[in-house]
Amino acid sequence: MAPQKTLQAFLATARAALTAPPSKRSTPLHFVVGNESADLDSLCSALFLAYFRSHEPPHTLHIPLCHLPREDLALRPELAAVLRRAAVAPDDVLTLSELPPPGPDGLLRPEDTRWLLVDHNVMTGALGRTYGGRVVGCIDHHEDEGKVPRDAAPRVIEKAGSCMSLVVEQCAEAWDALAKTDDGGGSEDRRVINEQLAYLALGPILIDTNALGSKDKTTAHDERAAAVAEAKIRSVSSVSVSGSGTGTDNETKEIIGPDLKRFFDEVSALKEDISGMSLRDILRKDYKEWTTAEDNDDNEGTGLRLGMSSVPQPFAFLVDKAGGEEAFVRELERWSASKGLDVTAVLTTCKAAANGGKFSRELLVWARTGPEVAAAVKRFAERNGKEKLGLGMWGDGRLDAEGGGSWRRCWTQAEVRNSRKQIAPMLRDALKGV
Incomplete structure (x- = not known):
């Protein structure tokens, strides 16, 4: 297991790989990308999955790509709030604006790429028209449209309130192993890094399940993933998954502890506040x-x-x-x-x-x-x-x-x-x- 990096350091490595001159670029480039809506679930799932796919054997760098132009990040203040908990700024993430144009002559040729989808299982739009034939796997909670090959790895398409819950389950073993790795660094540094990653995971899970309180959305996947992420947080806040998903949408205080309740309220308010937008x-x-x-x-x-x-x-x-x-x-x-x-x-x-x-x-x-x-x-x-x-x-x-x-x-x-x-x-x- 490679030494654990902060999410910010990992994103700097991904940026360097993507923006390297064609003559110095290692191919194929492996990308992780969410769907075109680029909501909190898609964006955070891409970051989280790319991070752990890059850290676990065979340590192939996966580049997380936000499926939107950079200017549109300003429309997602809820993402900025979650990124702050992960010690990352919006400027650190990679968007479609940083993706080299497809084509010959040293640009990004489709055949030199591999794509892993999160929060969708069909690559649509401009990306789909160019790179749709280069999809090698997916983790998704939408209806299976049968476009990702059956032998793809991973190929996870299951019902869950949040796609991030499926991503966390897929990465849970690697996360535990990485968190316990003695790489010569301080254990306190690893604790901080994994707490930051936990907030990255919990942001969309809490938002998409109304803090595990929505009986129509919350599944066992969401409960398990929230418990896995919460275990990495050092604070006294806690997720009580016993009985979660069975109450009304107003029972969040009984399901999550005070720190996560404040986190949920902050992100939720930012997501719903569109008063200043055209x-x-x-x-x-x-x-x-x-x-x-x-x-x-x-x-x-x-x-x-x-x-x-x-x-x-x-x-x-x-x-x-x-x-x-x-x-x-x-x-x-x-x-x-x-x-x-x-x-x-x-x-x-x-x-x-x-x-x-x-x-x-x-x-x-x-x-x-x-x-x-x-x-x-x-x-x-x-x-x-x-x-x-x-x-x-x-x-x-x-x-x-x-x-x-x-x-x-x-x-x-x-x-x-x-x-x-x-x-x-x-x-x-x-x-x-x-």
Whole structure:
């Protein structure tokens, strides 16, 4: 086992490898990358997995890549908060802005790369079009789309509230071994390093499971991973996994100790505070995109384009920020046109104080480019709207519209257990063949 580095030192090594002149670059380069939404779970999972894959035999350097341009890091203050606990700054991480362009003549050739996916099991977008054939493994908690080879290693696709929980389980043995390694350094230094890594792991686990208190999201994977990470923290805070995941979303104080409760509250508040952002920034903060060409293995075509934004505030907030329903629709149209979307979806979440802090969801779907696309989105609503999603009219239909090949509906969503992980496959399935 190689000597243990701080996360910051590891990222400096990864940066040096990625930015080295082509003549001095060791190939193939191994990357770990999360999905296009680049949420806290994707970003932290990529950092954590790359760190331990690099430290364990055969000690192949894995470069963690944040799946977003550098300028978009500013839209994720919750990531900065978690990184601070790991003694890392946003400037230390690597983004798409640092990835050399693909091509010959000494640039980054696809054949000189290997890609390990976290928090998704299909490489989409520009990365997918260039490097999709170089995927060698994945760790994910979404629906298995069958694109990662069955003999890939690792190939872990299981239900969990947080992908990080699956990553921690995969790395737990190496983490324990590394934490106990006598490499000539001080044991106190190792304790500090592993406490920092524990906060990196606990950030997304706590956020994605509501501090292990969400009965709909928390699984045994999340409980075990939280216990593994918490054991590396020296403070008196503790995670009591017995009975976790069985209470309501308001029982966090009974599940985690005071230090982790403060950590969770800090990160959660930053994640949900979008008050200072423009509507465009809100829509792109947590955004994912798919094409039907990807679903149909059509490497030559472009297909229909579906984009989905997740927003931690209700539509009433978005409408008020825009200056009314008409202004909101105009802004949403500009955003959709800029992305070339055939179908736009916006999913909101909220814990309204006026509603006793009860968790709620809303959904808007807009078919924009013709009657066939509109018919497909109507099929989505007919197949899934009542029983699977519990959809009801939002705001007396003030955001609904149809005509001229366009069809838009905004709903309340009673079945709050279904998030983008479930809704995206439903929409994509309805769009197949259009």
